[in-house]
Amino acid sequence: MFNSLFLLILVLCLFVNPCLSDPxxxxxxxxxxxxxxxxxxxxxxISNFLAAMxxxxxxxxxxxxxxxxxxxxxxxxxxxxxCMKDLTKNDCDLCFARCKTQILRCLPFQRAxxxxxxxxxxxxxxxxxxxFFNEALxxxxxxxxxxxxxxxxGSVLSANVNQLVMNxxxxxxxxxxxxxxxxxxxxVTVYGLAQCWEFVNGSACEYCxxxxxxxxxxxTPKEEGRVLxxxxxxxxSTEKFYYNSTQPVRNSNQGTKLAITLAATSSALALLLVIxxxxxxxxxxxxxxxxxxxxxxxxxxxxxxxxxxxxYEVLEKATNYFHNSNKLGxxxxxxxxxxxxxxxKVVAVKRLFFNTRQWVDHxxxxxxxxxxxxxxxxxxxxxxxIAGPESLLVYExxxxxxxxxxxSAKRMFQxxxxxxxxxxxxxTAEGLAYLHEESETRIIHRDIKLSNILLEEDFTAKIADxxxxxxxxxxxxxxxxxxxxxxxxxxxxxxxxxxxxxLLTNTSLL
Numbered sequence: 001m002f003n004s005l006f007l008l009i010l011v012l013c014l015f016v017n018p019c020l021s022d023p024x025x026x027x028x029x030x031x032x033x034x035x036x037x038x039x040x041x042x043x044x045x046i047s048n049f050l051a052a053m054x055x056x057x058x059x060x061x062x063x064x065x066x067x068x069x070x071x072x073x074x075x076x077x078x079x080x081x082x083c084m085k086d087l088t089k090n091d092c093d094l095c096f097a098r099c100k101t102q103i104l105r106c107l108p109f110q111r112a113x114x115x116x117x118x119x120x121x122x123x124x125x126x127x128x129x130x131x132f133f134n135e136a137l138x139x140x141x142x143x144x145x146x147x148x149x150x151x152x153x154g155s156v157l158s159a160n161v162n163q164l165v166m167n168x169x170x171x172x173x174x175x176x177x178x179x180x181x182x183x184x185x186x187x188v189t190v191y192g193l194a195q196c197w198e199f200v201n202g203s204a205c206e207y208c209x210x211x212x213x214x215x216x217x218x219x220t221p222k223e224e225g226r227v228l229x230x231x232x233x234x235x236x237s238t239e240k241f242y243y244n245s246t247q248p249v250r251n252s253n254q255g256t257k258l259a260i261t262l263a264a265t266s267s268a269l270a271l272l273l274v275i276x277x278x279x280x281x282x283x284x285x286x287x288x289x290x291x292x293x294x295x296x297x298x299x300x301x302x303x304x305x306x307x308x309x310x311x312y313e314v315l316e317k318a319t320n321y322f323h324n325s326n327k328l329g330x331x332x333x334x335x336x337x338x339x340x341x342x343x344x345k346v347v348a349v350k351r352l353f354f355n356t357r358q359w360v361d362h363x364x365x366x367x368x369x370x371x372x373x374x375x376x377x378x379x380x381x382x383x384x385x386i387a388g389p390e391s392l393l394v395y396e397x398x399x400x401x402x403x404x405x406x407x408s409a410k411r412m413f414q415x416x417x418x419x420x421x422x423x424x425x426x427x428t429a430e431g432l433a434y435l436h437e438e439s440e441t442r443i444i445h446r447d448i449k450l451s452n453i454l455l456e457e458d459f460t461a462k463i464a465d466x467x468x469x470x471x472x473x474x475x476x477x478x479x480x481x482x483x484x485x486x487x488x489x490x491x492x493x494x495x496x497x498x499x500x501x502x503l504l505t506n507t508s509l510l
Contacts (some may be wrong), residue, residue, distance in 0.1 A: 023087065023094035024122030024241070028226050031140050032106035033115035035129065037075070041111040044075040049108050050351070052079040052127065053100060053389065054321045060096045064089075065198040067133050079127040082197050083179040084233075086242050087122050095122035097313070101389050103127070106380035119228045121241065124197070125374075133199040136208040136231035143146055144226045145219035150238065154221030156188045161220050161236050168194035168234070177205050180242045192236040200231035208232035308371055312388025315339060315349050322351065327400065329451065338397065347382060350393040367393070370466070373439055377431030379464040380452055400455035407450055420459050423494060427461030428453055 017220040037045040048071035056079050059066030065082040081099070083092035099118050103125050105192070106116030116124035117140070150157045155181075164183040172179040177196035182189055194212075197206035212227035219225025224237035235241070317324050318339035328336045334352040341347060367384045374380070380396040403424065406416055416424070435443045445452075445466045454462045 022122075022243075023091040023098070024084070025095045026121045027102070028119040028121055028144050029144055029228050030102070030119075031117045031228075032113055033128070033140075035114040037112035037114055041075050044071070045077065045114070046109055047113050048075050048077040049127065050322075050390070052077040054080050054316075055079075055098070056125075057100065057316070058321055060092055061089075064092055067199065075128075077127055078129070078131055078133070079125075080133055080197070080199075081123065081125040083123045084121075084193065084195055084242075085176070086180060086193070088243075091122060095276040096125070097122055099123050099125045104389055109117060117230075119226075119233065121226075122237070122464075123152070124233065132230065133197075133230075134204065136200055136204045136229070137211055138230040141215075141227075141229045143215045143218060144228060146222040146224035146237075148223045150221040150343055152188055153186065156186045157238070158220040160185050160188055160190045161192075161225075162217060164190050164236055165213045165216055165234060166194045169190050169206070169213050172196060172209060173202065173205045182240070187239075188236055190236050191240045191242065191460065192234070193242045194232070194234045196232040205442065208217060208277070209234060216337050239308065270386065287423065299370075308367060308383035310383050310385045310392070310394050312385045312390075312392065315385055315392055315394065316388075317345070318342075319349050322349075334393075334422065336395075346397040348395040348397045350395065352391045352393065370441075370443075373435075373441065373443075375431060375434045375439075376468065377427045377461055377463060378434065379462045398454040398464075399457055400459065402451045402464075403453045403455065403461075404450035406455075416459075423459055424453065424455070424461040425443070428463060431463040435463075 022236045028174075052068045052070040055068045055070065056066040059068070060081050060083065064085070064424040064428075064504060066080065068079045070077050070079070081096060083095060087095065099120050103116055103118045106113045108116070108127070109112075115126075115128040117128075118124070156341075160183045163182065163185075167181060168179045171181070172194040173196070177198070177200070178194070180191075180193045182191045194209055200208060208229050212229055212232055216225050216227045216236065218232055219236075224235070227234040305411070316322065318341050319337040322335075322337050325340065328338055328348060330336070336350045339347050339349045345436050361454050367381065371381050371383065379398060382394040382396060384394060385392040432445065432448070435445065443466055445463065447465060448463070452464045456462060456465050
């Protein structure tokens with residue numbers, strides 16, 4: 001049976017053009033600028049960067065390229081992304097998802113780096129602090145040659161490469177800035193792809209590719225080479241790497257043979273397709289897991305097996321890509337958004353401003369610890385996401401907002417009756433008492449304030465943000481006390497509750 005199936009595969013491979021599926025999420029180069037935002041502008045710049053990335057993602061999903069401008073003045077962020085035009089939609093989405101995650105290696109959060117570009121073989125992403133969308137060349141353009149020397153006739157390879165890239169550079173501007181092809185001479189075949197980015201067209205595309213042609217010749221006799229210009233991408237290789245759905249149809253004799261072969265082996269082909277589908281799915285999952293392990297290390301395996309793990313993509317869609325209409329509030333460590341999961345469950349998703357790889361283990365262990373704490377006066381932590389471009393926390397959704405909303409100057413909510421205020425004071429005290437004296441893991445909150453006391457529909461008080469404050473730098477949160485996990489001889493929660501009581505019993509707020 002196996003020998004027959006193997007023979008069938010060999011026969012079919014002679015006649016059938018394979019439909020490749022490969023996102024080509026292989027990094028060609030990461031180029032970061034050395035410009036940083038001034039300290040007073042950093043928080044605004046980071047917010048604009050996040051908003052720009054959020055806008056780029058759905059545009060890539062619908063039209064395969066995106067150009068976004070977010071912000072004003074010196075904190076404006078310009079972002080552009082595009083997939084290679086031979087990729088399928090699914091492969092485009094996969095490539096860009098990886099690209100969006102890895103662009104953070106330019107440290108836009110930690111150092112507020114104001115520019116970076118990431119070239120993958122299947123897609124491209126860039127952000128900067130000026131309008132660059134129609135830019136063809138820059139001083140940061142790069143030529144990347146392969147590591148392997150060609151083992152055959154080097155002069156033939158060089159001649160074929162030169163002929164190929166000249167053909168591609170001439171054809172691409174005529175066909176929407178994209179061209180693929182190959183050249184074979186003296187038993188040496190080279191394959192190539194040329195693409196100008198969406199807003200680099202006409203003479204600008206020709207100019208960019210002409211410069212790329214002159215630079216790529218320095219890579220021969222290497223087996224492959226790439227030119228990564230601001231406005232275009234050019235690659236050659238001795239291995240076929242592209243998928244071009246517009247390849248010419250084979251001649252009639254080959255078509256007849258193909259029809260006869262397919263007719264005679266239809267049942268076996270069905271079996272082959274099932275096997276190929278299973279192999280593809282298994283291979284895809286293996287590659288995905290391998291990439292995740294490389295990105296986050298062994299910790300990610302623990303996260304993926306945990307009931308606390310949420311997919312970044314699921315949470316992004318649940319909040320409508322963190323749209324402002326879903327924003328519930330903002331604190332010192334991040335913004336909170338209302339989200340609806342695919343199963344209809346309503347949650348609160350908190351985007352954290354800090355996302356360095358060094359804190360992943362500590363962060364997840366802390367989330368794992370706090371998720372086991374259950375009390376009617378504590379907001380339940382449902383899980384987290386640490387594999388995307390940002391770290392996210394997922395909480396239960398508390399519909400009546402926070403005490404701050406009831407005591408803010410806007411007075412958008414109803415005044416609280418005395419019995420309701422008493423209920424809130426008592427619930428806050430019970431929640432803190434549980435954290436300090438009754439739970440197995442004793443936690444000092446350190447940040448009790450009106451915005452951290454949320455209210456259920458019946459005005460049951462729920463304390464939020466307990467236990468995670470010590471993960472953040474002291475100057476990046478609203479921490480108001482130095483207590484950090486050491487229980488004192490008096491009840492430390494009583495002082496915190498006094499602050500809440502003084503506001504709830506203030507007659508001027510009635």
